[in-house]
Amino acid sequence: MSLEEKVKEIIVEKLGVAADKVKEDAHFIEDLGADSLDTVELVMAFEEEFGVEIPDEDAQEITTVKAAISYLRKKMDQAD
Amino acid sequence: MHRRVVVTGMGAMTAIGNSVKAFWEGLLQGKNGVGPITHFDPAQFSTRFAAEVKNFSFDGILDVRESNRMDRYTQMAMVAAHEALQDSGMDLEKIDHDMAGVVVGSGIGGIQSFETEHGKYIEKGPRRVSPYFVPQMISDIAAGQISIRYGLKGPNYATVSACATASHAIGDAARLIKYGDADIMVTGGSEAPITPMGLAGFCSMKALSSRNEEPGKASRPFDRERDGFVMGEGAGILVLEELEHARKRGANIYAEIRGIGFTADAHHVTAPAPGGEGAVRAMRRSAEDGKLNLNEVDYINAHGTSTPYNDKNETAAIKALFGDHAYKMNISSTKSMIGHLLGAAGAVELIVSVLAIKHNIIPPTINYEFPDPECDLNYTPNVPQERRVRNAISNTFGFGGHNACILVSKFE
Structure with missing residues (x-):
C-alpha cells in the first residue's frame, strides 16, 4: 500500500467517513466533520503508523489530506 | 402550586433483555442472565462469571465514529435513552428544550477506557494516550452525550454514590421537576464494570460470589447459601415528566414518583x-x-x-x-x-x-x-x-x- 493510500485509510477509519469523500483537497474540519480532538487523534495515528514524531507546531499545519500526505512523504524521505 | 412527577418512558439494557419488553418477559420467566465472562479471559481470577449483556447493538442509534468515542457504559446509556424517549412518545420538536434536562449517573464510569489508555501509556508513553481518553472515562459523559444528541438544554449532570448512584440521579431529577427547574427529565444510570480491573478489585474485596462451578446459582439473595454478589452490567433510563405537561400531550403515564x-x-x-x-x-x-x-x-x-x-x-x-x-x-x-x-x-x-x-x-x-x-x-x-x-x-x-x-x- 502506498503512503497516500495508507494516509487515506487512516482518515477513513478515524473520522468514520466514506473513502470517496477523502479527496486530496479535503479539509479535516471543514469538509470531513472532524473536531479539534479528532485532529489530535489523526496526527497520533500518523505517528504510530509511520513511526515518526510530529511536533505540535508541525501538527497545526496538517489540516488537509494533501498536507498530511506531503508532510509525511517529506518526513519519510528524511528518515531514509 | 404542587407539581407532581410521573414516569412516561423507560429504556433498559440488562443481561436478560436488551429492551424493557424483553427485560420484563425475562423477569417473569425467572430467566438467568449469569454465565462465564466473555469480555476477556478471566482464567486468573477467583470469580470467572458475571451477568453480561448479550448481543449488545447500537445499530441505528450510534454510528461507528460516535461509538468509538464512547465507553461501553455510555453506549449502553445512549441505547437505553433512545428506547425511553421513543417509549415516551414525545415529539422532541415540540418541547421547550430549556425545560428538559438529564441526570444520568455511573458508579464507576469508563473503566474499560481507563484500562485501555493506561495500557497504551505503559507500553508507549504519554504521547499515545488518546485525546478522547478523558471524555470517554468521566462518569458524567453519558448525561452530556444524551443532552447533545437530543438538544436537552435544562439541568445536566451525573450523580456518583456507588450502588445508590441511579437512585440519587432519579431522586434529583424528580426534584428538579418538582421545584420548577424542568418539565422533563431523562434520568437513570449506566454501568459497564466487567473489566479486568473491575473484576480484580471486587474479587480482592471478597465481595463476589465464587461459585464458579455453578454460575447460574451464584446470585441467590436472602438464601442461606449465598456467598457474595454477581457483577452485572447495563443501563436503565426513565423519562420523568411534570404531571400537567404529560397530561397536555396525552402521554402514557406508568406511575408517579412519590417519595425520596x-x-x-x-x-x-x-x-x-x-x-x-x-x-x-x-x-x-x-x-x-x-x-x-x-x-x-x-x-x-x-x-x-x-x-x-x-x-x-x-x-x-x-x-x-x-x-x-x-x-x-x-x-x-x-x-x-x-x-x-x-x-x-x-x-x-x-x-x-x-x-x-x-x-x-x-x-x-x-x-x-x-x-x-x-x-x-x-x-x-x-x-x-x-x-x-x-x-x-x-x-x-x-x-x-x-x-x-x-x-x-x-x-x-
Whole structure:
C-alpha cells in the first residue's frame, strides 16, 4: 500500500467517513466533520503508523489530506 | 402550586433483555442472565462469571465514529435513552428544550477506557494516550452525550454514590421537576464494570460470589447459601415528566414518583450499619416524603445483593421499620437474574417496580432454595406473584454508606 493510500485509510477509519469523500483537497474540519480532538487523534495515528514524531507546531499545519500526505512523504524521505 | 412527577418512558439494557419488553418477559420467566465472562479471559481470577449483556447493538442509534468515542457504559446509556424517549412518545420538536434536562449517573464510569489508555501509556508513553481518553472515562459523559444528541438544554449532570448512584440521579431529577427547574427529565444510570480491573478489585474485596462451578446459582439473595454478589452490567433510563405537561400531550403515564429518601450510614466504607439503621431511615424518609402510611407499601424491590451482610441487614431494616406489615409485603431481589448493576441498579430496579405496579405482578427472587433464619420475609421465591401493587419502594445502598430509596406509586 502506498503512503497516500495508507494516509487515506487512516482518515477513513478515524473520522468514520466514506473513502470517496477523502479527496486530496479535503479539509479535516471543514469538509470531513472532524473536531479539534479528532485532529489530535489523526496526527497520533500518523505517528504510530509511520513511526515518526510530529511536533505540535508541525501538527497545526496538517489540516488537509494533501498536507498530511506531503508532510509525511517529506518526513519519510528524511528518515531514509 | 404542587407539581407532581410521573414516569412516561423507560429504556433498559440488562443481561436478560436488551429492551424493557424483553427485560420484563425475562423477569417473569425467572430467566438467568449469569454465565462465564466473555469480555476477556478471566482464567486468573477467583470469580470467572458475571451477568453480561448479550448481543449488545447500537445499530441505528450510534454510528461507528460516535461509538468509538464512547465507553461501553455510555453506549449502553445512549441505547437505553433512545428506547425511553421513543417509549415516551414525545415529539422532541415540540418541547421547550430549556425545560428538559438529564441526570444520568455511573458508579464507576469508563473503566474499560481507563484500562485501555493506561495500557497504551505503559507500553508507549504519554504521547499515545488518546485525546478522547478523558471524555470517554468521566462518569458524567453519558448525561452530556444524551443532552447533545437530543438538544436537552435544562439541568445536566451525573450523580456518583456507588450502588445508590441511579437512585440519587432519579431522586434529583424528580426534584428538579418538582421545584420548577424542568418539565422533563431523562434520568437513570449506566454501568459497564466487567473489566479486568473491575473484576480484580471486587474479587480482592471478597465481595463476589465464587461459585464458579455453578454460575447460574451464584446470585441467590436472602438464601442461606449465598456467598457474595454477581457483577452485572447495563443501563436503565426513565423519562420523568411534570404531571400537567404529560397530561397536555396525552402521554402514557406508568406511575408517579412519590417519595425520596436519602441518608448515610456514617459507619464504615463497605459494611452496612448494624441492623441496617441507615436503610431504615432512608425507607422511612421516602414514605414521609410521599405522605404515605407504611402499611400501604405492597412491594419492596430490595437491594438484595446476595452478600451475607447486605441481605441480613436489609431484612432487619425492613422488619424494624414495618413491624408486622413486613410479613405482608412482597419483597424480591431481581439481582438474582441480572446481577448487580452497581451504579445502574437503582434505575433498572425502579423500572421493575414501575412495571410491578403497572401489571400487578411481583417478579421473583430466583435461586431461592434454603431459608435463612435471619432472612424470614416473603422474598417472592422463584415464581412471580400476582397481587395488587399500589406502592413500591426501590432500595439501593452504596459503598460509602449511601442509602437511597425511591417510593413509586400507582398513578390515580
